[in-house]
Amino acid sequence: MKLSISAGYFRFILTPGLLMAVGLCFWFVLAYKPPAAWTEAEKAIINSFSLARLPALPVDRSNAVSTDIRAAEMGHALFFDARLSVNQQISCATCHRPELRFTDGLDKARALGESRRNTPSIAGLSYSPWLYWDGRRDSLWSQALSPLEDPQEQGSNRMYIARFVTEDPEYGKQYQLLFGELPNFTDRSRFPNDAGPELKSEWFAAWQGMSEGDQDIVNRTFSNVGKVIAAYERLMVPGSSRFDEYAQALVEGDDERAEEILSNDEIKGLGLFIGDARCVECHNGPLFTNFEFHNTGIISYPGDLPDRGRVDGVREVRSDPFNCQGSYSELEPQQCLELIHAREGLELIGAMKTPSLRNLEGTAPYMHKGQIKTLAQTLDHYNEAPFAMIGHNEAEEISGMLSYELKQLEAFLLSLQAPIAVDERWLQAP
Amino acid sequence: MLRKSLVLTAMLILQTFCWAVFAQGSGKSVWLSENELFQVSFESQLNPIVINQIHSWKLQVMTAEGKAVSDAVISVKGGMPEHNHGLATAPSIEASGDGNYLLQGLRFHMMGYWELELSITQGSISDTVIVTLDL
Numbered sequence: 001m002k003l004s005i006s007a008g009y010f011r012f013i014l015t016p017g018l019l020m021a022v023g024l025c026f027w028f029v030l031a032y033k034p035p036a037a038w039t040e041a042e043k044a045i046i047n048s049f050s051l052a053r054l055p056a057l058p059v060d061r062s063n064a065v066s067t068d069i070r071a072a073e074m075g076h077a078l079f080f081d082a083r084l085s086v087n088q089q090i091s092c093a094t095c096h097r098p099e100l101r102f103t104d105g106l107d108k109a110r111a112l113g114e115s116r117r118n119t120p121s122i123a124g125l126s127y128s129p130w131l132y133w134d135g136r137r138d139s140l141w142s143q144a145l146s147p148l149e150d151p152q153e154q155g156s157n158r159m160y161i162a163r164f165v166t167e168d169p170e171y172g173k174q175y176q177l178l179f180g181e182l183p184n185f186t187d188r189s190r191f192p193n194d195a196g197p198e199l200k201s202e203w204f205a206a207w208q209g210m211s212e213g214d215q216d217i218v219n220r221t222f223s224n225v226g227k228v229i230a231a232y233e234r235l236m237v238p239g240s241s242r243f244d245e246y247a248q249a250l251v252e253g254d255d256e257r258a259e260e261i262l263s264n265d266e267i268k269g270l271g272l273f274i275g276d277a278r279c280v281e282c283h284n285g286p287l288f289t290n291f292e293f294h295n296t297g298i299i300s301y302p303g304d305l306p307d308r309g310r311v312d313g314v315r316e317v318r319s320d321p322f323n324c325q326g327s328y329s330e331l332e333p334q335q336c337l338e339l340i341h342a343r344e345g346l347e348l349i350g351a352m353k354t355p356s357l358r359n360l361e362g363t364a365p366y367m368h369k370g371q372i373k374t375l376a377q378t379l380d381h382y383n384e385a386p387f388a389m390i391g392h393n394e395a396e397e398i399s400g401m402l403s404y405e406l407k408q409l410e411a412f413l414l415s416l417q418a419p420i421a422v423d424e425r426w427l428q429a430p
Numbered sequence: 431m432l433r434k435s436l437v438l439t440a441m442l443i444l445q446t447f448c449w450a451v452f453a454q455g456s457g458k459s460v461w462l463s464e465n466e467l468f469q470v471s472f473e474s475q476l477n478p479i480v481i482n483q484i485h486s487w488k489l490q491v492m493t494a495e496g497k498a499v500s501d502a503v504i505s506v507k508g509g510m511p512e513h514n515h516g517l518a519t520a521p522s523i524e525a526s527g528d529g530n531y532l533l534q535g536l537r538f539h540m541m542g543y544w545e546l547e548l549s550i551t552q553g554s555i556s557d558t559v560i561v562t563l564d565l
């Protein structure tokens with residue numbers, strides 16, 4: 001009797017206990033063993049992500065004032081100016097809040113109404129050939145025009161904007177210095193108060209009542225407003241993070257200093273990032289994005305149909321009168337290589353532009369409609385790799401991370417945090 | 431003996447150099463078509479080729495005997511076979527005379543192994559060249 005009790009005791013309590021202890025030891029060894037030294041190939045990959053490898057700020061040759069600091073100053077004021085909106089209460093900065101790295105903390109943007117998608121940051125976007133989640137614009141300046149007229153965003157119209165900017169004493173002076181002669185919009189029979197194509201019926205009717213020549217004057221003035229806002233936005237690039245310091249230390253061969261910059265978990269997260277987790281396939285280069293379009297099986301926003309993404313975006317950008325090949329671009333049509341060679345086709349159904357991974361903290365929720373609320377849940381999504389609701393999930397083979405590995409990946413991603421690399425004054429209303 | 435080993439060393443160095451150029455995929459190297467009807471060499475505008483930058487290549491197309499092919503129609507497609515996806519862009523090819531062609535609008539958006547398939551048709555003859563790149 002006594003013997004059978006101790007055998008049972010052994011079988012039911014000691015055996016699982018021992019197994020758990022062995023398991024825990026194994027777990028600790030895996031999770032807490034120091035990271036292995038990098039190979040030269042790995043070091044080269046890590047270095048390719050360093051901000052030191054980011055090319056100089058791109059010059060948008062479709063925008064004559066892209067690099068003009070006077071344009072950036074004027075764009076700075078316009079970016080924060082709520083008078084550009086129909087209700088005089090909404091500026092670009094209402095959704096692109098500098099204190100939130102130019103995002104708004106919401107799932108979908110809310111201005112006059114609810115927008116279709118999540119507000120992306122503008123930091124580093126001057127490096128992107130495409131704007132918006134679906135790439136429906138091909139320059140910062142053509143993008144900047146869109147919310148001004150969007151009924152869910154600033155809800156204004158190009159006639160109003162063109163007149164407001166050129167007739168305002170301060171903006172008018174700046175505009176004249178940048179673009180030469182000011183247009184004369186005083187004749188209300190030619191230039192009504194409000195007008196714009198494909199806007200609400202009375203504004204559209206007013207637009208259709210204008211001559212083509214007058215429409216062109218308004219369009220040109222309107223496009224110039226976008227170009228000065230773009231000159232401001234171009235300056236916003238992410239600053240150097242702890243990861244960049246780490247990469248620099250590795251380049252200098254100072255492994256000892258490197259190890260003081262990132263923790264073991266962060267270093268192991270970096271190893272997974274460039275290795276088994278396969279994040280680098282899309283999140284590559286110093287901005288951790290290839291600015292390309294991928295379907296990664298993100299579930300639809302509750303109540304919304306699955307988003308068609310790039311497959312529609314590419315059509316829209318081709319028909320945008322303010323695109324690189326349009327009359328308001330400074331480039332000749334044959335110089336617009338990205339637009340000419342933009343890919344179309346079924347692969348792009350449900351595909352959205354890869355976002356940068358710099359500054360993820362404070363920019364939640366994530367994905368094109370803010371469907372995923374936290375970084376940990378985002379990593380879970382990629383680990384689970386679900387089927388796409390429409391199209392094909394390109395990342396469906398990426399899985400198999402253990403829970404401690406997901407935490408290491410998250411720790412690494414948070415090491416990319418850094419302030420925007422501009423003087424503080426640009427981040428506040430002038 | 432010394433001369434022999436010097437020659438051997440020189441050959442080794444030359445071979446290593448050729449391999450370096452070949453493996454980089456951005457220098458000039460010659461690619462033979464599958465049925466050995468054409469050979470293609472290319473020179474990239476970007477050297478070395480880096481990811482995420484749109485750029486062009488100058489192609490030179492020759493017959494297997496090394497004669498310039500100026501009147502071919504060439505189409506291009508490509509991608510990463512390991513990831514089952516195509517190119518990020520839709521490149522185009524235009525003839526520029528003397529067997530030269532301009533391949534425009536290439537942008538590789540991931541690091542790794544890429545294949546570029548050039549389908550060359552000259553009159554009734556067609557063949558395919560597969561250029562491989564490790565970026």
